[in-house]
Amino acid sequence: MELKKTPFHDRLVELGGRMVAFAGFHMPMQFAGIVEEHLAVRTDAGIFDVSHMGEISISGDGAADYVNKLTTNDVAALDLMQVQYTAMLNDEGGVIDDLLVYRRKFDYLLVVNAVNVERDFGWMSERAPEGVKVRNLSDETAQVAVQGPGAVEMVAAVCDDDVSGLGSFRSMGATIAGVQCLVSRTGYTGEDGLEIYTGSDKAGAVWDAIMKAGSRPVPIGLGARDSLRLEAAFRLHGSDMDETTSPLEAGLGWIVKLDNGDFFGKEVLLRQKAEGVKKRLIGLLSEAKRFPRPGYGVWSGDREVGRVTSGGFAPSLKCGIALAYVEADYAKRSTEFQIDLRGQRTDAKYVRGPFYKRPEPE
Protein backbone atom coordinates (compact mmCIF):
# COMPACT_ATOMS: atom_id res chain seq x y z
CA MET A 1 0.00 0.00 0.00
CA GLU A 2 1.32 3.41 -0.87
CA LEU A 3 1.97 5.63 2.13
CA LYS A 4 -0.18 8.71 2.55
CA LYS A 5 1.43 12.11 2.91
CA THR A 6 0.09 14.80 5.22
CA PRO A 7 -0.19 18.40 3.95
CA PHE A 8 3.05 19.17 5.84
CA HIS A 9 5.08 16.28 4.43
CA ASP A 10 7.43 18.33 2.23
CA ARG A 11 8.01 20.87 4.98
CA LEU A 12 8.93 18.09 7.41
CA VAL A 13 11.43 16.59 4.95
CA GLU A 14 12.93 20.03 4.38
CA LEU A 15 13.31 20.48 8.15
CA GLY A 16 15.43 17.32 8.21
CA GLY A 17 12.80 14.87 9.43
CA ARG A 18 13.89 11.23 9.25
CA MET A 19 10.78 9.77 7.67
CA VAL A 20 9.32 6.36 8.51
CA ALA A 21 6.10 4.48 7.78
CA PHE A 22 3.57 4.95 10.57
CA ALA A 23 -0.16 4.08 10.50
CA GLY A 24 -0.11 4.20 6.71
CA PHE A 25 1.53 7.63 6.64
CA HIS A 26 5.01 8.85 5.82
CA MET A 27 5.87 10.52 9.13
CA PRO A 28 9.02 11.90 10.81
CA MET A 29 10.53 9.73 13.56
CA GLN A 30 12.89 12.52 14.60
CA PHE A 31 14.53 15.79 13.59
CA ALA A 32 17.40 17.02 15.83
CA GLY A 33 17.15 13.96 18.09
CA ILE A 34 14.57 12.51 20.46
CA VAL A 35 16.11 13.82 23.69
CA GLU A 36 16.71 17.32 22.34
CA GLU A 37 13.17 17.52 20.94
CA HIS A 38 11.67 16.12 24.12
CA LEU A 39 13.43 18.71 26.29
CA ALA A 40 12.46 21.53 23.91
CA VAL A 41 8.80 20.71 24.56
CA ARG A 42 9.37 20.59 28.33
CA THR A 43 11.24 23.92 28.44
CA ASP A 44 9.90 25.98 25.52
CA ALA A 45 7.71 24.69 22.70
CA GLY A 46 7.54 22.10 19.94
CA ILE A 47 5.37 21.70 16.85
CA PHE A 48 3.97 18.32 15.81
CA ASP A 49 2.30 17.30 12.58
CA VAL A 50 -0.51 15.07 13.84
CA SER A 51 -2.55 15.12 10.64
CA HIS A 52 -2.50 11.32 10.62
CA MET A 53 -5.04 11.38 13.47
CA GLY A 54 -8.63 10.66 12.41
CA GLU A 55 -11.56 13.06 12.65
CA ILE A 56 -15.11 11.77 12.54
CA SER A 57 -18.19 14.04 12.66
CA ILE A 58 -21.46 12.85 14.16
CA SER A 59 -24.49 15.08 13.55
CA GLY A 60 -28.26 15.09 13.17
CA ASP A 61 -31.20 14.51 15.48
CA GLY A 62 -30.11 12.25 18.31
CA ALA A 63 -26.38 12.84 17.77
CA ALA A 64 -25.82 13.65 21.45
CA ASP A 65 -27.53 10.47 22.62
CA TYR A 66 -25.68 8.41 20.06
CA VAL A 67 -22.23 9.75 21.02
CA ASN A 68 -23.14 9.07 24.64
CA LYS A 69 -24.04 5.49 23.69
CA LEU A 70 -20.75 5.06 21.80
CA THR A 71 -18.50 6.35 24.57
CA THR A 72 -17.87 5.73 28.27
CA ASN A 73 -17.70 9.33 29.50
CA ASP A 74 -20.70 11.63 30.00
CA VAL A 75 -21.28 13.62 26.81
CA ALA A 76 -24.32 15.38 28.34
CA ALA A 77 -21.96 17.13 30.75
CA LEU A 78 -20.21 18.97 27.91
CA ASP A 79 -20.66 22.70 27.39
CA LEU A 80 -20.63 24.03 23.85
CA MET A 81 -17.02 23.80 22.50
CA GLN A 82 -15.86 21.82 25.51
CA VAL A 83 -13.62 18.79 24.90
CA GLN A 84 -13.71 15.42 26.65
CA TYR A 85 -11.31 12.48 26.81
CA THR A 86 -13.22 9.22 26.53
CA ALA A 87 -13.15 5.63 25.28
CA MET A 88 -15.20 3.62 22.81
CA LEU A 89 -15.80 -0.02 23.76
CA ASN A 90 -16.89 -3.19 22.00
CA ASP A 91 -19.70 -5.34 23.43
CA GLU A 92 -17.18 -7.22 25.56
CA GLY A 93 -16.04 -4.00 27.23
CA GLY A 94 -12.74 -3.93 25.33
CA VAL A 95 -11.31 -0.60 24.20
CA ILE A 96 -11.81 -0.12 20.44
CA ASP A 97 -10.13 3.27 20.76
CA ASP A 98 -9.56 6.19 23.07
CA LEU A 99 -10.58 9.56 21.69
CA LEU A 100 -11.45 13.20 22.21
CA VAL A 101 -15.03 14.41 21.76
CA TYR A 102 -15.60 18.06 20.81
CA ARG A 103 -19.13 19.35 21.30
CA ARG A 104 -19.69 21.85 18.51
CA LYS A 105 -22.78 23.78 17.49
CA PHE A 106 -23.83 21.51 14.62
CA ASP A 107 -22.02 18.27 15.36
CA TYR A 108 -19.78 16.28 17.66
CA LEU A 109 -16.21 15.94 16.41
CA LEU A 110 -14.51 12.72 17.47
CA VAL A 111 -10.72 12.66 17.18
CA VAL A 112 -9.39 9.11 17.01
CA ASN A 113 -6.08 7.28 16.62
CA ALA A 114 -4.69 7.06 13.08
CA VAL A 115 -4.36 3.27 13.01
CA ASN A 116 -7.97 2.84 14.13
CA VAL A 117 -9.81 5.25 11.79
CA GLU A 118 -11.34 2.55 9.58
CA ARG A 119 -12.34 0.34 12.50
CA ASP A 120 -13.80 3.30 14.42
CA PHE A 121 -15.67 4.73 11.44
CA GLY A 122 -17.09 1.30 10.60
CA TRP A 123 -18.24 0.72 14.18
CA MET A 124 -19.82 4.17 14.45
CA SER A 125 -21.52 3.95 11.03
CA GLU A 126 -23.00 0.47 11.49
CA ARG A 127 -24.72 1.34 14.75
CA ALA A 128 -25.94 4.84 13.90
CA PRO A 129 -29.70 5.22 14.34
CA GLU A 130 -31.85 6.78 11.66
CA GLY A 131 -31.33 10.52 11.38
CA VAL A 132 -27.76 10.43 12.73
CA LYS A 133 -25.06 11.16 10.20
CA VAL A 134 -21.50 9.81 10.63
CA ARG A 135 -18.86 11.33 8.36
CA ASN A 136 -15.16 10.54 8.13
CA LEU A 137 -13.34 13.88 7.75
CA SER A 138 -9.85 12.44 8.28
CA ASP A 139 -8.50 12.95 4.76
CA GLU A 140 -9.68 16.53 4.47
CA THR A 141 -8.52 17.55 7.96
CA ALA A 142 -4.99 18.54 8.98
CA GLN A 143 -3.90 18.78 12.60
CA VAL A 144 -0.98 20.59 14.20
CA ALA A 145 -0.09 20.38 17.89
CA VAL A 146 1.98 23.13 19.50
CA GLN A 147 3.05 22.03 22.97
CA GLY A 148 5.19 23.36 25.77
CA PRO A 149 5.22 26.23 28.28
CA GLY A 150 5.78 28.74 25.46
CA ALA A 151 3.32 27.19 23.01
CA VAL A 152 0.18 29.23 23.65
CA GLU A 153 2.05 32.53 23.43
CA MET A 154 3.66 31.54 20.12
CA VAL A 155 0.33 30.64 18.53
CA ALA A 156 -1.41 33.67 20.04
CA ALA A 157 1.17 35.90 18.34
CA VAL A 158 0.03 34.79 14.87
CA CYS A 159 -3.66 34.30 15.60
CA ASP A 160 -6.37 36.91 14.86
CA ASP A 161 -8.39 35.71 17.85
CA ASP A 162 -7.34 35.57 21.47
CA VAL A 163 -6.53 31.93 22.13
CA SER A 164 -4.46 32.67 25.23
CA GLY A 165 -7.55 32.79 27.45
CA LEU A 166 -8.77 29.38 26.33
CA GLY A 167 -9.38 27.10 29.31
CA SER A 168 -8.09 23.56 29.60
CA PHE A 169 -10.16 21.17 27.43
CA ARG A 170 -11.96 24.10 25.80
CA SER A 171 -11.96 24.92 22.09
CA MET A 172 -12.81 27.85 19.85
CA GLY A 173 -12.87 28.88 16.22
CA ALA A 174 -9.87 31.04 15.35
CA THR A 175 -8.25 32.51 12.24
CA ILE A 176 -4.55 32.00 11.55
CA ALA A 177 -3.04 33.42 8.32
CA GLY A 178 -6.54 33.98 6.98
CA VAL A 179 -7.44 30.32 7.49
CA GLN A 180 -10.33 29.26 9.71
CA CYS A 181 -9.17 26.76 12.37
CA LEU A 182 -10.52 24.90 15.37
CA VAL A 183 -8.15 25.44 18.30
CA SER A 184 -8.28 23.53 21.60
CA ARG A 185 -6.25 23.62 24.79
CA THR A 186 -5.39 19.92 24.69
CA GLY A 187 -2.40 17.71 24.00
CA TYR A 188 -0.58 14.43 24.46
CA THR A 189 2.61 15.61 26.13
CA GLY A 190 1.79 16.54 29.73
CA GLU A 191 2.53 20.19 28.90
CA ASP A 192 0.37 23.20 28.30
CA GLY A 193 -0.39 23.68 24.63
CA LEU A 194 -2.83 23.77 21.76
CA GLU A 195 -4.09 21.46 19.07
CA ILE A 196 -5.13 23.14 15.84
CA TYR A 197 -7.42 21.59 13.22
CA THR A 198 -7.93 22.97 9.75
CA GLY A 199 -8.73 21.96 6.19
CA SER A 200 -5.92 20.02 4.50
CA ASP A 201 -5.91 22.31 1.45
CA LYS A 202 -5.00 25.48 3.35
CA ALA A 203 -3.10 23.97 6.27
CA GLY A 204 0.32 24.91 4.88
CA ALA A 205 -0.34 28.61 5.49
CA VAL A 206 -1.16 27.91 9.15
CA TRP A 207 2.07 25.93 9.63
CA ASP A 208 4.12 28.63 7.91
CA ALA A 209 2.60 31.41 10.02
CA ILE A 210 3.49 29.60 13.26
CA MET A 211 6.98 28.74 12.02
CA LYS A 212 7.69 32.31 10.93
CA ALA A 213 6.81 33.84 14.27
CA GLY A 214 9.58 35.65 16.17
CA SER A 215 10.05 32.84 18.64
CA ARG A 216 8.99 29.62 17.02
CA PRO A 217 8.48 26.05 18.12
CA VAL A 218 10.96 23.25 17.37
CA PRO A 219 9.75 20.46 15.04
CA ILE A 220 9.07 17.23 16.92
CA GLY A 221 8.94 13.68 15.57
CA LEU A 222 7.09 10.53 16.62
CA GLY A 223 9.98 9.43 18.85
CA ALA A 224 9.68 12.37 21.23
CA ARG A 225 5.88 12.30 20.96
CA ASP A 226 6.07 8.81 22.45
CA SER A 227 8.60 9.65 25.20
CA LEU A 228 6.60 12.75 26.17
CA ARG A 229 3.30 10.88 26.46
CA LEU A 230 4.93 8.06 28.41
CA GLU A 231 6.36 10.50 30.99
CA ALA A 232 2.82 11.85 31.38
CA ALA A 233 1.61 8.21 31.75
CA PHE A 234 -0.83 8.71 28.88
CA ARG A 235 -1.90 5.36 27.49
CA LEU A 236 -1.16 4.44 23.88
CA HIS A 237 -3.91 2.44 22.22
CA GLY A 238 -2.48 -0.68 20.61
CA SER A 239 0.27 -0.91 23.24
CA ASP A 240 -1.25 -0.20 26.66
CA MET A 241 -4.82 -1.17 25.82
CA ASP A 242 -6.76 -2.78 23.02
CA GLU A 243 -10.02 -4.59 22.35
CA THR A 244 -9.12 -7.27 24.91
CA THR A 245 -8.59 -4.85 27.80
CA SER A 246 -11.25 -2.80 29.55
CA PRO A 247 -10.81 0.85 30.56
CA LEU A 248 -11.05 -0.23 34.21
CA GLU A 249 -8.06 -2.53 33.70
CA ALA A 250 -6.24 0.25 31.83
CA GLY A 251 -6.61 2.61 34.78
CA LEU A 252 -9.12 4.79 32.96
CA GLY A 253 -11.94 4.41 35.46
CA TRP A 254 -12.13 8.20 35.66
CA ILE A 255 -13.53 8.40 32.11
CA VAL A 256 -16.12 5.68 32.75
CA LYS A 257 -19.46 7.05 33.96
CA LEU A 258 -21.55 4.01 34.86
CA ASP A 259 -24.47 6.04 36.23
CA ASN A 260 -25.04 8.10 33.09
CA GLY A 261 -27.13 6.17 30.59
CA ASP A 262 -26.32 3.15 28.50
CA PHE A 263 -23.18 2.63 26.41
CA PHE A 264 -21.75 -0.29 24.43
CA GLY A 265 -19.83 -2.59 26.76
CA LYS A 266 -21.42 -1.22 29.94
CA GLU A 267 -22.74 -4.60 31.16
CA VAL A 268 -19.24 -6.06 31.22
CA LEU A 269 -17.86 -3.05 33.09
CA LEU A 270 -20.62 -3.26 35.71
CA ARG A 271 -19.71 -6.89 36.27
CA GLN A 272 -15.99 -6.06 36.45
CA LYS A 273 -16.73 -3.31 38.92
CA ALA A 274 -18.71 -5.71 41.12
CA GLU A 275 -16.29 -8.63 40.90
CA GLY A 276 -13.07 -6.68 40.57
CA VAL A 277 -10.67 -6.72 37.61
CA LYS A 278 -7.99 -9.41 37.20
CA LYS A 279 -5.21 -7.15 35.94
CA ARG A 280 -4.37 -3.50 36.20
CA LEU A 281 -2.11 -1.12 34.30
CA ILE A 282 0.43 0.51 36.60
CA GLY A 283 3.45 2.77 36.32
CA LEU A 284 6.94 1.55 37.24
CA LEU A 285 10.14 3.55 37.60
CA SER A 286 13.59 1.98 37.40
CA GLU A 287 16.93 3.54 38.28
CA ALA A 288 18.89 0.80 36.46
CA LYS A 289 21.00 1.57 33.43
CA ARG A 290 19.15 -1.02 31.40
CA PHE A 291 15.72 0.36 30.50
CA PRO A 292 12.37 -1.43 30.62
CA ARG A 293 10.96 -2.28 27.19
CA PRO A 294 7.62 -3.67 25.96
CA GLY A 295 7.34 -7.39 26.70
CA TYR A 296 9.72 -7.47 29.69
CA GLY A 297 8.45 -9.50 32.64
CA VAL A 298 7.37 -7.83 35.89
CA TRP A 299 8.07 -9.79 39.07
CA SER A 300 7.30 -9.60 42.75
CA GLY A 301 9.73 -11.86 44.54
CA ASP A 302 9.57 -15.31 42.95
CA ARG A 303 6.37 -14.69 41.04
CA GLU A 304 5.99 -13.22 37.58
CA VAL A 305 3.01 -10.92 38.06
CA GLY A 306 2.84 -9.06 34.76
CA ARG A 307 4.41 -7.59 31.68
CA VAL A 308 5.60 -4.20 30.42
CA THR A 309 3.47 -2.68 27.62
CA SER A 310 5.32 0.64 27.13
CA GLY A 311 8.75 1.48 28.41
CA GLY A 312 12.00 3.26 27.80
CA PHE A 313 14.25 6.08 28.88
CA ALA A 314 12.55 9.19 30.28
CA PRO A 315 14.57 12.19 29.05
CA SER A 316 13.20 14.62 31.68
CA LEU A 317 13.63 12.21 34.60
CA LYS A 318 16.85 10.56 33.35
CA CYS A 319 15.74 7.07 34.31
CA GLY A 320 13.73 4.14 33.01
CA ILE A 321 9.93 4.24 33.14
CA ALA A 322 7.26 1.76 32.11
CA LEU A 323 3.57 1.04 31.99
CA ALA A 324 2.81 -2.59 32.80
CA TYR A 325 -0.16 -4.86 33.36
CA VAL A 326 0.10 -6.73 36.66
CA GLU A 327 -2.24 -9.06 38.53
CA ALA A 328 -4.74 -6.79 40.27
CA ASP A 329 -3.85 -8.01 43.79
CA TYR A 330 -0.32 -6.72 43.29
CA ALA A 331 -1.26 -3.29 41.89
CA LYS A 332 -0.51 -1.30 45.02
CA ARG A 333 2.19 0.83 46.56
CA SER A 334 3.28 -1.75 49.14
CA THR A 335 4.25 -4.33 46.50
CA GLU A 336 7.95 -4.74 45.87
CA PHE A 337 8.35 -4.95 42.09
CA GLN A 338 11.23 -6.08 39.94
CA ILE A 339 11.50 -5.83 36.17
CA ASP A 340 13.44 -8.50 34.29
CA LEU A 341 15.86 -6.28 32.38
CA ARG A 342 17.25 -8.83 29.95
CA GLY A 343 18.12 -11.39 32.60
CA GLN A 344 18.70 -8.99 35.51
CA ARG A 345 15.74 -8.71 37.85
CA THR A 346 16.00 -5.15 39.08
CA ASP A 347 13.94 -3.25 41.65
CA ALA A 348 11.32 -0.90 40.25
CA LYS A 349 9.14 1.59 42.08
CA TYR A 350 5.36 1.73 41.77
CA VAL A 351 4.29 5.16 40.53
CA ARG A 352 0.73 6.39 40.72
CA GLY A 353 -0.29 8.96 38.11
CA PRO A 354 2.10 10.75 35.79
CA PHE A 355 5.87 10.16 36.08
CA TYR A 356 6.46 13.77 35.10
CA LYS A 357 4.36 16.66 36.37
CA ARG A 358 4.83 20.09 34.90
CA PRO A 359 5.84 22.82 37.33
CA GLU A 360 3.00 25.01 38.61
CA PRO A 361 2.89 28.36 36.77
CA GLU A 362 4.40 31.18 38.84
Next chain:
Amino acid sequence: MTPDDLLYSEKHEWVKVDGDIATVGITDYAQNQLGDIVYVELSPAGTKVTQMSPMGTIEAVKAVSDMHAPVTGEIVEVNDAVGADPSVIKSSPYGDGWMVKIKMEDPGQLDSLLKPEKYRELTGE
Protein backbone atom coordinates in the same frame (compact mmCIF):
# COMPACT_ATOMS: atom_id res chain seq x y z
CA MET B 1 30.44 9.86 5.45
CA THR B 2 31.61 6.23 5.30
CA PRO B 3 35.42 6.25 5.71
CA ASP B 4 37.49 4.48 3.03
CA ASP B 5 40.03 2.93 5.38
CA LEU B 6 37.62 0.75 7.37
CA LEU B 7 35.77 -2.55 6.92
CA TYR B 8 32.11 -3.01 7.81
CA SER B 9 29.72 -5.71 9.03
CA GLU B 10 26.16 -6.12 7.80
CA LYS B 11 25.07 -5.34 11.37
CA HIS B 12 26.62 -1.87 11.05
CA GLU B 13 29.83 -2.28 13.03
CA TRP B 14 33.05 -0.85 11.60
CA VAL B 15 36.50 -2.43 11.95
CA LYS B 16 39.88 -0.74 11.76
CA VAL B 17 42.77 -3.17 11.38
CA ASP B 18 46.21 -2.60 12.88
CA GLY B 19 48.28 -5.80 12.77
CA ASP B 20 46.24 -8.42 14.63
CA ILE B 21 44.24 -5.80 16.56
CA ALA B 22 40.78 -4.85 15.31
CA THR B 23 39.28 -1.64 16.68
CA VAL B 24 35.49 -1.80 16.54
CA GLY B 25 32.69 0.77 16.71
CA ILE B 26 29.27 1.35 15.19
CA THR B 27 28.78 3.30 12.00
CA ASP B 28 27.35 6.79 11.69
CA TYR B 29 24.39 5.24 9.87
CA ALA B 30 23.76 2.91 12.83
CA GLN B 31 23.94 5.61 15.50
CA ASN B 32 21.66 7.82 13.43
CA GLN B 33 19.11 5.00 13.03
CA LEU B 34 19.21 4.20 16.76
CA GLY B 35 18.56 7.81 17.73
CA ASP B 36 19.94 9.13 20.99
CA ILE B 37 22.11 6.52 22.67
CA VAL B 38 21.72 6.73 26.45
CA TYR B 39 23.80 3.84 27.71
CA VAL B 40 26.28 1.35 26.32
CA GLU B 41 27.10 -1.93 28.02
CA LEU B 42 30.17 -3.73 26.67
CA SER B 43 31.74 -7.06 27.53
CA PRO B 44 34.88 -6.41 29.63
CA ALA B 45 38.49 -6.84 28.54
CA GLY B 46 39.47 -10.49 28.64
CA THR B 47 36.18 -11.70 27.15
CA LYS B 48 36.50 -14.17 24.28
CA VAL B 49 34.12 -13.34 21.46
CA THR B 50 33.19 -15.16 18.28
CA GLN B 51 32.28 -13.56 15.00
CA MET B 52 28.60 -12.41 14.94
CA SER B 53 28.00 -13.18 18.62
CA PRO B 54 26.68 -10.38 20.89
CA MET B 55 29.40 -8.52 22.80
CA GLY B 56 27.39 -5.62 24.16
CA THR B 57 24.12 -3.77 24.12
CA ILE B 58 23.21 -0.26 23.14
CA GLU B 59 20.31 1.40 24.95
CA ALA B 60 18.70 4.20 22.93
CA VAL B 61 15.63 6.17 24.00
CA LYS B 62 13.31 4.09 21.86
CA ALA B 63 14.88 0.64 21.78
CA VAL B 64 17.76 -1.57 22.82
CA SER B 65 19.98 -3.36 20.31
CA ASP B 66 22.79 -5.86 20.45
CA MET B 67 26.27 -5.09 19.28
CA HIS B 68 28.01 -8.01 17.56
CA ALA B 69 31.63 -9.01 17.35
CA PRO B 70 32.67 -8.58 13.73
CA VAL B 71 35.62 -10.97 14.23
CA THR B 72 36.60 -13.82 16.56
CA GLY B 73 39.17 -13.14 19.28
CA GLU B 74 39.68 -11.64 22.70
CA ILE B 75 38.64 -8.18 23.82
CA VAL B 76 41.86 -6.51 24.96
CA GLU B 77 40.60 -2.99 25.59
CA VAL B 78 37.25 -1.28 26.17
CA ASN B 79 36.68 2.42 25.60
CA ASP B 80 35.51 3.61 29.02
CA ALA B 81 34.80 7.08 27.64
CA VAL B 82 31.86 5.66 25.68
CA GLY B 83 30.41 4.12 28.83
CA ALA B 84 30.78 7.39 30.70
CA ASP B 85 29.30 9.56 27.96
CA PRO B 86 27.69 7.78 24.99
CA SER B 87 27.09 11.09 23.18
CA VAL B 88 30.65 10.69 21.86
CA ILE B 89 29.27 7.98 19.53
CA LYS B 90 27.10 10.60 17.84
CA SER B 91 29.77 13.28 17.68
CA SER B 92 32.61 10.99 16.59
CA PRO B 93 31.41 7.51 15.55
CA TYR B 94 34.68 6.61 13.78
CA GLY B 95 37.05 8.35 16.20
CA ASP B 96 36.57 8.88 19.93
CA GLY B 97 33.37 6.79 19.76
CA TRP B 98 35.24 3.50 19.20
CA MET B 99 34.07 0.76 21.55
CA VAL B 100 36.45 -2.20 21.85
CA LYS B 101 39.76 -3.55 20.58
CA ILE B 102 39.81 -7.23 19.71
CA LYS B 103 42.96 -9.33 19.34
CA MET B 104 41.99 -11.36 16.29
CA GLU B 105 42.31 -15.13 16.23
CA ASP B 106 41.84 -15.45 12.49
CA PRO B 107 42.57 -12.34 10.40
CA GLY B 108 41.25 -14.32 7.42
CA GLN B 109 37.77 -13.49 8.73
CA LEU B 110 38.31 -9.92 7.56
CA ASP B 111 37.58 -11.15 4.03
CA SER B 112 33.97 -11.76 5.09
CA LEU B 113 33.49 -8.08 5.99
CA LEU B 114 32.16 -5.45 3.62
CA LYS B 115 34.38 -3.01 1.76
CA PRO B 116 33.38 0.69 2.06
CA GLU B 117 31.67 0.75 -1.36
CA LYS B 118 29.59 -2.33 -0.46
CA TYR B 119 28.60 -0.79 2.86
CA ARG B 120 27.59 2.44 1.13
CA GLU B 121 25.40 0.34 -1.16
CA LEU B 122 23.84 -1.43 1.83
CA THR B 123 22.89 1.83 3.52
CA GLY B 124 21.86 3.60 0.35
CA GLU B 125 24.49 6.31 0.84
